[in-house]
Amino acid sequence: MIVNEKWMNLWDRARASLWFVPILCTLGGILSAVVMLAFDYSWNDKWKLPFWLETTTDGAQTILSTISGGMITVVGVVLSMTMVTLSITSSQFGSRVLRSRIRDRTTQWTIGAFLGTAVYSLVVLKMVRKIGEEDFLIPHFSVMVAILFTITSLVILLYFIHHITMIAQAPEIVASLAHDLTRSIETIFPEKIGDPPPSDLPPSQKITDAQREALKNGVPIRSASEGYIQTIEGDELLALAVELDVMIELPKRPGDFLARQDKIALVAGNGKQDEKKLTEAINDAFYLGNSRSPRQDVNCSVHELAQMAVRALSPGINDPYTAVNCIDRLSAALCQLARRRMPDANRFDSQGNLRLVVDRQSFSSVMHAAFDQIRCYASSSTAVSQRLMEGYLRIAENVSDADQATDVLHQARLTLEGVTEAKHHPADVLILHEQYGRLKEQLEPLQSRPDPKQTDAAEDSVKEETREEGEASGEVIG
Structure with a gap:
């Protein structure tokens, strides 16, 4: 089979960009929200939920709005840290090394994790409704998954902070370029x-x-x-x-x-x-x-x-x-x-x-x-x-x-x-x-x-x- 080198080159450029993985994570967040909402509305009446899983309409709205706002704020912080690192790397080691720094997988997945969690929370938040004084359509499982996504994103943030201090070091940059070679x-x-x-x-x-x-x-x-x-x-x-x-x-x-x-x-x-x-x-x-x-x-x-x-x-x-x-x-x-x-x-x-x-x-x-x-x-x-x-x-x-x-x-x-x-x-x-x-x-x-x-x-x-x-x-x- 003949491999089209042009398409492979485009694929390499997409994977090495700063936007490709975050977009995939954003789409994954939307898909996860749809799947979890469908699960909630299909099984919510069939199961007796434990007390720690149940929530109210106001509670769900507060949790989801807090998560989505906080995640978007952290994305700005992560991007700022990334830009500062790229600026320092470029000034000290030259602009040629930016290619290997921009395509850093940890940075891409960190941005993607926060964007995906924010979008997930926004989609689920839209489906939390209240009719009169009766709680109605509360996606308990979806809210719990949003909390789990948030905890996971915070762990990723801790690793990202450690990682960003490492990749600006000369031996790490040299090793990355040598791997490409x-x-x-x-x-x-x-x-x-x-x-x-x-x-x-x-x-x-x-x-x-x-x-x-x-x-x-x-x-x-x-x-x-x-x-x-x-x-x-x-x-x-x-x-x-x-x-x-x-x-x-x-x-x-x-x-x-x-x-x-x-x-x-x-x-x-x-x-x-x-x-x-x-x-x-x-x-x-x-x-x-x-x-x-x-x-x-x-x-x-x-x-x-x-x-x-x-x-x-x-x-x-x-x-x-x-x-x-x-x-x-x-x-x-x-x-x-x-x-x-x-x-x-x-x-x-x-x-x-x-x-x-x-x-x-x-x-x-x-x-x-x-x-x-x-x-x-x-x-x-x-x-x-x-x-x-x-x-x-x-x-x-x-x-x-x-x-x-x-x-x-x-x-x-x-x-x-x-x-x-x-x-x-x-x-x-x-x-x-x-x-x-x-x-x-x-x-x-x-x-x-x-x-x-x-x-x-x-x-x-x-x-x-x-x-x-x-x-x-x-x-x-x-």
């Missing part, structure tokens, strides 16, 4: 759009020079809108390519910014397709937004952690311990990534025909996104630079090929050079030299081992440099 890696690597070609496919089912040349000279498809690519419907594009018997190359990937009329695809085929319909179909497979999303963009969460670390190392904040927390989480994520198979750039249909050529994410791109900026700012702190080296050593224990080893050593060498140029105390620099020596000793055997993989980061880097120098041949694919 881990989930993103698990989803994206390996990313399967179509069937990757088996290594034993005959030459006729592998990408040929003619196919490379055809894609290079393919019909360009332009973007009809502007924004960051949040998701791409890979399965939809694969089905479109099979239906039209064409090959599609995607030079952009999730996380990239698109301006209007930017090239988003190259289509090579028999030339009989309606270009207008093809442009609409391919544009429809791209979902754009005002910000990046971690669903298909692993670097989204990486950049959020990197921003926290860079901000913590700025002279105005000078918080190296937060930077250390970010480095630890990033190195753990790179360890996980190093153990995974990188997705292939070429995607084939079930018959072995080339259909999609994508700009894939790689270990190298994530490594650069994670440590390039941090490394530059960390040169002023030997403690943070040493933790960077420890992170590289941790990653080195999980790398499995020569190109990953080269990427790790490259970052380590630049880190060492930056600290050396900053002229720190010789004893601190000596520690970094010792760490670099251990790292080099650990990774050199991998660099001398033949690499069976053909889809790694170093190859992409070489291809990109070749393309920029104008020496690319028909064998190079974006």
